[in-house]
Amino acid sequence: MEVFIILTVAIATYLTRLLPFLLKDRIDFERWGNFLSSSSTAIISSLFVTSFVGAQREPKDLPVGIVSLLIVTLTFLRWRNLGLSIISGILMYFFISLALN
Amino acid sequence: MIRKGVIYGIPIALGYFPVAVTFGLMALARGMNETDVVLASMLIFAGSAQFALATLIDYPLNATLIPIILNLRHLIYGCIVSRRVEVKKPFLTAFGLTDEVFALSFKGDDERFIWGLALIAYIAWVFGTVVGVLGGSIIISNEVLYRSLVFAFPALFFVLLLSNRDWISAFIGAFVSLMLMALGYPSIGILISGLFTPFVVRWLSWRSS
Numbered sequence: 346m347e348v349f350i351i352l353t354v355a356i357a358t359y360l361t362r363l364l365p366f367l368l369k370d371r372i373d374f375e376r377w378g379n380f381l382s383s384s385s386t387a388i389i390s391s392l393f394v395t396s397f398v399g400a401q402r403e404p405k406d407l408p409v410g411i412v413s414l415l416i417v418t419l420t421f422l423r424w425r426n427l428g429l430s431i432i433s434g435i436l437m438y439f440f441i442s443l444a445l446n
Numbered sequence: 447m448i449r450k451g452v453i454y455g456i457p458i459a460l461g462y463f464p465v466a467v468t469f470g471l472m473a474l475a476r477g478m479n480e481t482d483v484v485l486a487s488m489l490i491f492a493g494s495a496q497f498a499l500a501t502l503i504d505y506p507l508n509a510t511l512i513p514i515i516l517n518l519r520h521l522i523y524g525c526i527v528s529r530r531v532e533v534k535k536p537f538l539t540a541f542g543l544t545d546e547v548f549a550l551s552f553k554g555d556d557e558r559f560i561w562g563l564a565l566i567a568y569i570a571w572v573f574g575t576v577v578g579v580l581g582g583s584i585i586i587s588n589e590v591l592y593r594s595l596v597f598a599f600p601a602l603f604f605v606l607l608l609s610n611r612d613w614i615s616a617f618i619g620a621f622v623s624l625m626l627m628a629l630g631y632p633s634i635g636i637l638i639s640g641l642f643t644p645f646v647v648r649w650l651s652w653r654s655s
Binding site for chain 1: 454456457479489490503513517518519523526533536537540541543590594595597599600603604605608610618619620622623632639643644647
């Protein structure tokens with residue numbers, strides 16, 4: 346039964362990712378350009394909110410997260426390097442949490 | 447270009463690994479057998495859907511339907527990627543289009559870049575699950591390390607927002623998402639925010655003109 350459930354979910358997940366590619370010729374992207382652009386920003390923003398808020402287990406986590414995001418921002422504004430910004434944020438989060446523990 | 451995708455995907459892998467370890471441990475604790483847990487990560491490759499599946503595994507109908515509903519947001523991802531990138535091998539590209547791969551796909555304009563992102567993300571996800579199944583409790587028992595690695599996700603999305611600069615869409619999307627999160631529907635909130643926000647933005651611009 347477990348294998349059947351896994352296979353069904355796997356096929357359905359794959360189809361939700363694949364169908365838009367197969368049906369792209371039937372979608373007028375020029376007409377939907379502004380919609381999709383705004384939609385993609387909103388989705389990324391939602392992903393940020395859910396991942397950030399979801400990580401807050403205790404009140405003390407919020408300032409740790411905010412300070413780490415500040416470092417991410419400053420690093421990104423200085424070097425414009427995505428990987429470097431994220432890794433500096435992870436390190437900041439790690440060291441602050443370590444210090445608070 | 448695949449190599450560039452792999453390099454850009456390192457932050458995704460850093461975030462995926464501890465979450466996958468947790469999935470492996472949690473699914474075992476829910477009574478799934480080792481082979482099925484790894485099979486789920488290999489075939490589904492969708493974090494929230496897999497956690498929902500493992501949580502509901504005792505209720506087959508819910509365990510099948512809820513993960514599928516959670517993944518409906520991927521329909522929008524494919525539409526957006528199709529608009530930006532010429533996709534020649536949709537059957538391959540579609541498989542790895544997770545939330546994080548989709549978000550980072552904006553950093554490249556080639557299908558192979560997406561393959562690179564998906565490849566390193568997939569390796570981290572499956573490897574993390576195997577580690578979880580084999581006894582990853584040591585890794586996730588270090589809470590500071592675990593949570594620091596998982597911080598890679600909000601950091602990644604935040605940097606993408608910084609370089610995007612469509613603040614109105616970002617703000618409305620965040621607001622909608624927060625509301626639905628407060629009501630207990632975080633994954634559905636992502637889908638609703640992606641569908642709802644463009645209409646609000648359009649209404650605001652129509653009102654101001």
